[in-house]
Amino acid sequence: MGKNIIAGNWKMYKTNPQAVSLVRQLKRRLEKKPANKTMVIVCPPFTAISRVKDELKGSKIAVGAQNISWEEEGAYTGQVSAQMVKSAGAKYVIIGHSERRRYFKEDEKLINRKIKLALKNKLKVIHCVGETLEERKQNLTQDIIANQLEWDLKGVKASELKNIIIAYEPVWAIGTGKTATPSQAQEVHAFLRTLLDVFYTEGTGKKMSVLYGGSVKPANAERLLSQPDIDGALVGGACLAANVFMKIISASEKVGK
Ligand code: PEP
Numbered sequence: 001m002g003k004n005i006i007a008g009n010w011k012m013y014k015t016n017p018q019a020v021s022l023v024r025q026l027k028r029r030l031e032k033k034p035a036n037k038t039m040v041i042v043c044p045p046f047t048a049i050s051r052v053k054d055e056l057k058g059s060k061i062a063v064g065a066q067n068i069s070w071e072e073e074g075a076y077t078g079q080v081s082a083q084m085v086k087s088a089g090a091k092y093v094i095i096g097h098s099e100r101r102r103y104f105k106e107d108e109k110l111i112n113r114k115i116k117l118a119l120k121n122k123l124k125v126i127h128c129v130g131e132t133l134e135e136r137k138q139n140l141t142q143d144i145i146a147n148q149l150e151w152d153l154k155g156v157k158a159s160e161l162k163n164i165i166i167a168y169e170p171v172w173a174i175g176t177g178k179t180a181t182p183s184q185a186q187e188v189h190a191f192l193r194t195l196l197d198v199f200y201t202e203g204t205g206k207k208m209s210v211l212y213g214g215s216v217k218p219a220n221a222e223r224l225l226s227q228p229d230i231d232g233a234l235v236g237g238a239c240l241a242a243n244v245f246m247k248i249i250s251a252s253e254k255v256g257k
Helices: 016-032 046-055 082-088 098-103 108-120 133-137 141-152 158-163 182-199 218-225 242-255
Strands: 004-009 038-043 062-065 092-095 124-129 164-168 210-213 232-235
Touching: 004 092, 004 164, 004 210, 004 242, 016 038, 016 046, 016 242, 038 092, 038 242, 046 062, 046 082, 082 108, 092 108, 108 124, 108 141, 124 141, 133 141, 141 182, 158 164, 164 182, 182 210, 182 218, 218 232, 218 242, 232 242
Parallel strands: 004 038, 004 232, 038 062, 062 092, 092 124, 124 164, 164 210, 210 232
Antiparallel strands: none
């Protein structure tokens, strides 16, 4: 753990001119009001990674991809590899996002392959886990999280964990406007750290960054980020306008860590 991390997942939004305009505004705002306690990451669509990276020259904002293929290379029409996003300028990649688990039927085995491939290609991983509303209602939150963490990270060495950021994203809170309460999020974050201690060694959980994601907005960011086990946020909808995203970054600066 070090600085708070505020990462923006742009999903399937922003053409290249829109992407450039967004990062230009963000860069300008961060020049005026530097984020000293917060690491900012933007994850544009594949098509804009290279352009965004160029635009961010001289800035501390890092760039991430939203996905990579499970294969190194090959005849896989439409797929984009770890090496490709790396060469386009991505330093991070989001893996295990619930939208990919749900719409693209990505299971733990596939996510595990992608995580290993990302690490092999020196990409840092933002690894998402989270339960659905049904699972929460049935009191299965901890089982689901434990299962995802165990199988997604199968065979990942303790020495590689420094290149992994965990994001707890309750599926029912993503894009719905419903946020986990700070105490609901805190509870799962603390549980995630305990799991990391169990799967690896005592003290592992404390060393890792665990972000919260799910309808983080300027209005709720400070309360969420104040929780002791929340090290930042993975932001969807609220990262698409520079002034709104900037308010979340400012909340992180205010809370510090
Ligand atoms: C996300 O896509 O990771 C996310 C958290 O989205 P939103 O902030 O829109 O809920």
